[in-house]
Amino acid sequence: MKKLWIPIMLLFVLLVSACGSQAADHRGNSGGTGQNTDAASENKGAPDGNNKTGTITYQSENGPIEVPANPQRVIVLSSYAGNVMALNVNLVGVDSWSKMNPRFADQLKDVEEVSDESLEKIIELDPDLIIGLSNINNVNKLQEIAPTVTFTYGKVDYLTQHLEIGKLLNKEKEAQAWIDDFKQRAQQAGEDIKAKIGSDATVSVIENFDKQIYVFGDNWGRGTEILYQEMKLAMPEKVKEMALKDGYYALSLEVLPEYAGDYLIVSKNPDTDNSFMETDTYNKMPAVRNKHVFEANAKEFYFNDPVTLDYQLEFFIDHFLNK
Missing domain, CATH: 3.40.50.1980 (Nitrogenase molybdenum iron protein domain)
Known part of the structure; x- marks a missing residue:
């Protein structure tokens, strides 16, 4: 596994993390x-x-x-x-x-x-x-x-x-006032989302960076803190096994379906080759076939500061509940 450093994440170790010499700049957390x-x-x-x-x-x-x-x-x-x-x-x-x-x-x-x-x-x-x-x-x-x-x-x-x-x-x-308000808003949104998609529905967060696909745990920006820590949405078992400890895990396209949940959040960098999303392997995944894929601009999604978290929360509410 290649070592990732971010804008956290660059994160975001976020804000950001990347592979090799770039790892010290690709962290969102x-x-x-x-x-x-x-x-x-x-x-x-x-x-x-x-x-x-x-x-x-x-x-x-x-x-x-x-x-x-x-x-x-x-x-x-x-x-x-x-x-x-x-x-x-x-x-x-x-x-x-x-x-x-x-x-x-x-x-x-x-x-x-x-x-x-x-x-x-x-x-x-x-x-x-x-x-x-x-x-x-x-x-x-x-x-x-x-x-x-x-x-x-x-x-x-x-x-x-x-x-x-x-x-x-x-x-x-x-x-502290922002923290208290944010937690209340995020947790309520989590209850609303689970009521709609089911409490057992799983969610994965992935990103393609420097020709490598990553899946993220619960503390590496890209909205993971909201989805897993505040909303308590379910994480696929394979992601728990491989990504929780380090916060991220590098994988190949061939095994991506093993890490993909019922819903897929794609932190997509417009400056990166995202051709993996055009492959049969990707398009045959249930989340893709069921149109349960939500694409976010990676440059807006790396971090976990209040400005970014408020945006991420709005993004999840809009995509899970209003689309």
Whole structure:
């Protein structure tokens, strides 16, 4: 099995993951961090807890770090742009995977594309906070430019990850409010969908990337967190066996029918050769014959941030219930 790294997923280890040298950029999921307890979160220079001036101390997975209480110029080097946007915090630089996401296009049109290697450009952008995955390069140099906080993918679940971003940005209440609302909406949608398709109906999520077909578990973006964790829809046994541990599994076209559920979500990249969908093997699968295939633009589906999750939830409600 080839190793996949994303925009999570590039995800989305999402935002994104890919094979070989590209694996570090194809991940749709991102997650993991330390905890920011009330006792450890100090608001320095502010007369009360509601005044977002000065700095706070965030308890990152690498130890306490002093960050702006009200950051104004944030750079995200991997995966978390949607989390920052959802909390209405200004971005001045983001990774290439976020920049190519059609869902983010309007909000990021004036935001610079940067990487962990473009140090001069980052200096010019004058950030007051830098965020990224724990495997980014040049962390020591980035820390000299601005407070830099990294998260390890998978250290915490995807919703706790958003809460941690909220703590880091001094917007914990806003993050928790979105989480509570999202869980309620997703779980209700799950009940409605199971009532329509049957509680035993299985669902698979696949993607073709770099001439390789992947099937996904329950925590690798592409809507998997919603389908399996919140909606509790059934996963084919073969997918459970091979994809749950790592989050994804690479397979050949010949065995794809063994992993295909009654319903098939295809995260389809328009820039990739998707000719496998024209083969007899693919078209003879029950999900295809029964028109139970829902195609999504992979570039919009990689991540598991609030902006993407809200879109994915709308996508599933529309396709399962309204079509």
